[in-house]
Amino acid sequence: MLHLILFSVFGLICAAAAVNLLVQSHPINSALSLVVVMGSLAVEYLLLGAEFLAAVQVIVYAGAIMVLFVFVIMLLNAGREAQTKGSRVSLVIGIPGMLIGSVLMAWILILHSGTGSVEAGALPGPPREIAQLLFHQFLLPFEVTSILVLIAIMGAVVLAARPEALQRTEGKN
Amino acid sequence: MVPVSYYLVLSGFLFACGVTGFLIKRNIITIFMSIELMLNGVNLSFVAFAAQWHQLSGQVFVFFVMVVAAAEAAVGLAIIIAVYRTRETLNVDQVNLLKL
Amino acid sequence: MNPDLHLWIIPLLPLAGAAINGVLGKRFSRAVVSSVALLFCGAAFAMALWVVSQFSSLTLPHTEFLATWIRAGNFQVDFSFYLDQLSLIMLLIVTGVGFLIHIYSVGYMWDDAGFYRFFAYMNLFMFFMLTLVLAANYLLMFIGWEGVGLASYLLIGFWFTKDSAASAGMKAFIVNRIGDFGFLIALFLIIQHFGSLDFNTVFQSVAPIAPETAGAGLLTTIALLLLVGACGKSAQIPLYVWLPDAMEGPTPVSALIHAATMVTAGVYMISRSHVIFERAPSALTVVAIIGTLTAIFAASIGIVQTDIKKVLAYSTISQLGYMFLACGVAAFSAGIFHLMTHAFFKGLLFLAAGSVIHGLGGEQDMRRMGGLRTKIPWTFWTMTAATFAIAGIPPFAGFFSKDEILWRAYQASWIYWLIGLFTAFLTSFYMFRLWFMTFFGEYRGELESSHGHEHADDASRAGVPAPHEHGHGSIHESPKVMLVPLVILAVLSVVGGWVGVPGSLGGNNTFDKFLGPVFRATAPDVNSNHASPGEAAPPEKQTEGTEPKTGHGTELAFTGISVFAALFGLYLAWLLYLRRPQLPQQIARSLGGFYDTVLNKYYVDEFYATMFVKPLVDGSRAILWHGIDQGVIDAAVDSSADGARDASDTLRRMQSGNVRSYAGWVTIGAAAVIAYMIWVALR
Secondary structure, X not given: OHHHHHHHHHHHHHHHHHHHHHHOOOHHHHHXXXXXXXXXXXXHHHHHOOHHHHHHHHHHHHHXXXXXXXXXXXXXXXXXXXXXXXXXXXXXXHHHXXXXXXXXXXXXXXXXXXXXXXXXXXXXXXHHXXXXXXXXXXXXXXXXXXXXXXXXXXXXXXXXXXXXXXXHHHHHO | OEEHHHHHHHHHHHHHHHHHHHHXXXXXXXXXXXXXXXXXXXXXXXXXXXXXXXXOHXXXXXXXXXXXXXXXXXXXXXXXXXXXXXXXXXXXXXXXXOOX | OOOOOOOOHHHHHHHHHHHHHHHHHHHOOHHHHHHHHHHHHHHHHHHHHHHHHHHHHOOOOEEEEEEEEEEEOOEEEEXXXXXXXXXXXXXXXXXXXXXXXXXXXXXXXXOOOXXXXXXXXXXXXXXXXXXXXXXXXXXXHHXXXXXXXXXXXXXXXXXXXXXXXXXXXXXXXXXXXXXXXXXXXHHHHHHHHHOOOEHHHHHHHHOOOOOOOOOOOXXXXXXXHHHHHHHHHOOOOOOOOHHHHHHHOOHHHHHXXXXXXXXXXXXXXXXXXXXXXXXXXXXXXXXXXXXXXXXXXXXXXXXXXXXHHHHHHHHHHHHHHHHXXXXXXXXXXXXXXXXXXXXXXXXXHHHHHHHHHHHOOXXXXXXHOOOOOOOOXXXXXXXXXXXXXXXXXXXXXXXXXXXXXXXXXXXXXXXXXXXXXXXXXXXXXXXXXXXXXXXXXXXXXXXXXXXXXXXXXXXXXXXXXHHXXXXXXXXXXXXXXXXXXXXXXXXXXXXXXXXXXXXXXXXXXXXXXXXHHHHHOOOOOOOOOOOOOOOOHHHHHHOOOOOOOOOHHHHHHHHHHHHHHHHHHHHHHHHHHHHXXXXXXXXXXXXXXXXXXXXXXXXXXXXXXXXXXXXXXXXXXXXXXXXXXXXXXXXXHHHHHHHXXXXXXXXXXXXXXXXXXXXXXXXXXXXXXXXXXXXXXXX
C-alpha cells in the first residue's frame, strides 16, 4: 500500500516535471525540471530495491550531467527560445508518429504485460553482487565502456577547444 | 504491490515527453535534454523488468546506459559549443546550411 | 560404290573469294581483285567439270552429308548435298555462265570505283546460287534462295547513291520476300505432314500418294504455295514487277542474275519438286496458266520499250513464262532445256547490250542508236547469234527448246499452244526490232564514230545514269576481255540446242534421255488407263529415240508453223524499223489509248502502289511508327525515366537541411519499427 502511494506521488512529480520541461521556454528552467525528473526517478529506483542504481543516478546524472548542462547554458548565455518557424514535417509527421508509438506501446503494455507485479525492494541488493556481475560476467562491456568514455573525453576536449588553442598545440609538434 | 505495467506506463510517458520535446523545441540544448529524458524513461523500464524477474543484469545494463549517456552528453555539448562558435546561435532552425 | 566428291567445296570456293575481296579488296589493286574473283569462280567451274567426269561412276541420286544442322526431336536437317542429272546441269550452267560473266565484268566494271565490292558481291551470289542448286533439302535450298535474293538486292542497288537504283533494290527484295512467304508456308506444311525437309525422304513419302484429281488437297496446297515462291523469284505474274526495275544494276548483274541463274531458281525448284506437282494436277494447271499469261503479257510490253535493257528484261519474264508453261504441262526436261539455252542466249544478249552501252559511253535508249553494225562488229555478230537463237530460228539453240515446249503444250491443250505461238511471234518481232534499231539504219545519236575529241558531258546529254560514262567520247568496240565471253556464248547459242534435237527432226534428243530419268523415276502411278498429266511414259517414248511413225507428221507441221511465226516477226520488224520507219508512229497514234496503256506497262506498278504499297506505308507510319513505336515503346521508356526523375525530385525534398524535419522523420521511422515488432510478436 505504502509502496503504491509512494510510487504514485513520485511518479506524478516525475511526470509533471517532464511536462514542465516541455512547457518552459527558457532552457535553464527546462534543465532544472530535468533535475527534478532525475531525482524522482532515483526515488523510484529505491522503491524497487536498486539502491546502488539510485545512488549512481543522483551522482552521475543529476550531479554530473545536469551540472554540465547548466554550465553550458550559462557559458553560452542561452536566452529565451526564439519563436522561429521550423519545419512542418516535425509537427505534421513527428507528433503523429510519437502518438502512434506511444499508443501502441501503451496498448501492448496494458494488454499483455501479464499479471506480474513487483513488491517494494524486490531487487536483491548488495552492491557486492552488482560488482560481481560487473567484473565477471560483464567484464568486456565494462572495459569497452571505459575506453568509450576515454574517447568521449578526448573528443569533447578537441571539439570544444578554441581554434587558436588547437593551432598552438599543432604548432608545437 | 505495484503492477509492473504502472512502471512501464510511467516509463512510456517519460519517453513520449522526450520525443515531443525533441520535435517541438527550438533550442539545441533543450533538445539534448529531451534526449536525456528519453534515456531515463528507458532506464526505468529496465529496472522495472529487472525487479519483476529478480535479476541483477537489468541493473548492470542501466549502469552501462548511464555511462554511455554521460559520454554522449559530454561530446554532444562540446559539439553544441562548436556550433555556437561558428553560427552564433542556439536556434536549431538556423543551422540549415546542408539543404539542397 | 559411291565416291565422296566433296561437293561442299564447290559453293565454298566463291565464298572464300567473296570473303577475301570483301574484307581486303579495298587495299588490293584491281588486277589482284579480279584475279581473286576469277580464280575462285574458275576453280568452282573446274571442280564442276571434274564432277562431270566422275558422274558416270555414281549411283543416283548422290547425296553427301557434311554436318548436322538442326536436330529437334524427330526433325532433323543436315548440311547435305545432292547430285543428280538435274543439279548437274544447273551446276554447269551456273558455274560456266557465271565464270564467263565474271570475266566480262572485269572489263565492264574496270572504271568503277566500287570494283572490289562488285566482285565480292558477285562471288557471294555464286556461293548462294550453288548452295541452292546443290542442296539436298528444302531448308538449305531456302538459304540459297534467300541468299541470292540478298545478293540481287546488293547488286541491283550497287550504285546506291542513285535513288532509283536504291529503290529498285528494295523493290526486288520486298517482292521476293512476298514469294518467300509462300515458300515458307509450304515448307511448314511439308514438315508437318512428312516430318522432314530432306528431298529423298519427302519425295519417297509423297510418291505413293495418288494424284489429287478430285480438287484441292494437301499436295495441291503445298504445290501452290511453292508456286508463289517461284513466282516471286522467277518474276511471273503477279510478282514480276521487280525485274524491269532491276535493270538499274550493272549489265553483268542483269546478265548473270536476272537472265541466266537467279530467276531460273524458281523453275529449278518446281522441277525439283516435280514429285509433288505431278500429284496435284490443279496446281500444274495453275502453273501452266500463269506461265502462258506471263509470257504473252510481258512480250506485249516488250514490243513498245525503248530502253534496250528493258526490252531484254521483259523478254526474260516472257521466256520464264515459257519455262513455267513447260513445267505446267509436266514437260520438266523441256523446261530445263529451255532454261539452259536461255542462259546462253539471254546472258549473251545482256552482255552484248552491255557492250553496246559501253561502246556508246552509257547510252541505253535505242532511239539514239542505229547503224552500229559497222562500228562495233564483234558485238554485232555475237548479238545477231543471240537474237536468232531467242527468236527460235533453226538451227540456233532457242529453236529446239522452244519448239519442244510448244509441242508438249499442244498435247495438253491447244490454247496453250496458240498463245505460246503468238508469243513466239511477238518475241521474234521485238527482238528483231531491237536488232534493227540498234545496228541498222542511220545512227541517231550524238557521239562521233571515230576517235574524236572528248565529250565530257556525253552522259548528261544522253540523259542516262552517270555511273557508266567514261568520257571516251566516241563509239568504240569493247576490249577483248569483254569480247571473249561474248564469242563463247555465241558459239553456245548456236550449238547449245543440238543436244536436244527431237526425233521428228532426226535427232536423238540426248538431253531428254539424260535428264528424263530424274522425272520418270517417280511418275505417278503408271497404269495405262490413267488420265494423269504426269510425265507418263507413253507420250515421251513417242517423241524421241526410236520413234514410231505416228505423231511425227503433226510435230513437223507444228515446227514449221512456229518457224514461220518467227520469220514473220523478222519480216515485220524489218518492215517497220528499217524499210518504213515512219510506220510505227502512225500505228501508235491510231491505236491511241491502247498504245499508251501498253507503253505504261498496263499501269500495273501504279495499281500495286495504290492498292498495296500506299496503304501499307501509310498504315505503318500511322500505326506502327507514331502509334506503337513512338507512343508505346518510346513513351514507356521515356515515362519510366521521367518517373524516376520525378520520384527522385520528390525524395530530394527530404534533404531540407532542417534538423527538426529530420527529427520528425526519425520519429515516424521509430514508430514504424515499433509497430512492426509488435505485429511480429503478436503473430
